[in-house]
Amino acid sequence: MKKIISTLFLTLGLLLSAQVGINTDSPKAKIDVNGDLNLRQKIAVLNTADNSLSQGNNDQLLVSQGEGYPPVWKALRIPEYEPNKFYLIFNNSFSDKVGITFQSNEEASFPSSRAVAFVKGAEFSSLKGFRKIEGLSQVIKVFSTESKAYFQFETVVQADFSTLAANSYDTSIDYACGIFVDDKLINLRQRNLKAINSSFPFLTHNQIGIVENLSKGSHMVSVACSRLASFGESNRKLSIGTNTNTNINDFIAQSSLKVDVYEVPQVFNPIIIN
Numbered sequence: 001m002k003k004i005i006s007t008l009f010l011t012l013g014l015l016l017s018a019q020v021g022i023n024t025d026s027p028k029a030k031i032d033v034n035g036d037l038n039l040r041q042k043i044a045v046l047n048t049a050d051n052s053l054s055q056g057n058n059d060q061l062l063v064s065q066g067e068g069y070p071p072v073w074k075a076l077r078i079p080e081y082e083p084n085k086f087y088l089i090f091n092n093s094f095s096d097k098v099g100i101t102f103q104s105n106e107e108a109s110f111p112s113s114r115a116v117a118f119v120k121g122a123e124f125s126s127l128k129g130f131r132k133i134e135g136l137s138q139v140i141k142v143f144s145t146e147s148k149a150y151f152q153f154e155t156v157v158q159a160d161f162s163t164l165a166a167n168s169y170d171t172s173i174d175y176a177c178g179i180f181v182d183d184k185l186i187n188l189r190q191r192n193l194k195a196i197n198s199s200f201p202f203l204t205h206n207q208i209g210i211v212e213n214l215s216k217g218s219h220m221v222s223v224a225c226s227r228l229a230s231f232g233e234s235n236r237k238l239s240i241g242t243n244t245n246t247n248i249n250d251f252i253a254q255s256s257l258k259v260d261v262y263e264v265p266q267v268f269n270p271i272i273i274n
Contacts, residue, residue, distance in 0.1 A: 099241025
């Protein structure tokens with residue numbers, strides 16, 4: 001009887017430590033199923049942090065962590081797209097409190113008229129006197145050949161004008177700001193800041209640029225401005241995205257740029273798992 005019991009325990013130990021094959025004579029794992037698998041109840045995964053069993057939540061998947069590590073439950077996000085429709089694929093916003101300041105002797109001079117110089121696609125290097133707002137120079141990404149990118153730029157422009165005296169000559173400064181993609185002009189707006197009956201006047205500057213069908217890949221977007229001409233009082237400075245006087249601060253004067261890229265999806269990125 002002792003021999004029979006010892007033999008049973010030895011056989012049971014071998015079975016517990018052996019690989020088990022279902023519909024296969026050469027199992028490649030502790031349990032190897034060659035065929036369909038139908039689970040009627042639950043699957044639980046060991047949480048090695050506290051030795052608890054986790055059954056996951058509804059709509060979660062078991063995801064491998066690599067050899068030697070237990071799988072984990074993850075939520076799967078798959079965007080649903082309809083063909084030939086635009087979707088918001090990339091959006092971001094940037095801000096800058098440093099801005100740029102132009103002295104009275106920093107007015108841009110162009111070999112031809114502004115109408116000739118300020119055209120869509122003009123190279124940044126060809127627009128003399130334009131300076132970038134450095135904090136707004138950022139990389140954006142495009143994944144489809146069919147796209148529409150929208151840019152919304154906002155800033156505050158201030159000059160250190162004194163109070164405009166009654167019956168005095170007009171005092172003002174012309175300036176321009178442009179939105180660039182890969183150093184090519186895609187939108188430009190010219191404005192004029194005038195002296196008023198209070199000192200250190202300022203205005204809010206807004207502009208929106210649109211460009212279609214950028215090539216797939218990364219692109220550099222930037223904003224640059226220029227001082228164009230002065231009238232009336234001389235030796236006055238112009239600040240864009242920063243203040244010239246304490247009647248406003250750098251928070252009020254800061255610049256912002258919002259970017260939205262809409263695309264017709266063509267290439268799908270790998271599935272994102274939370």
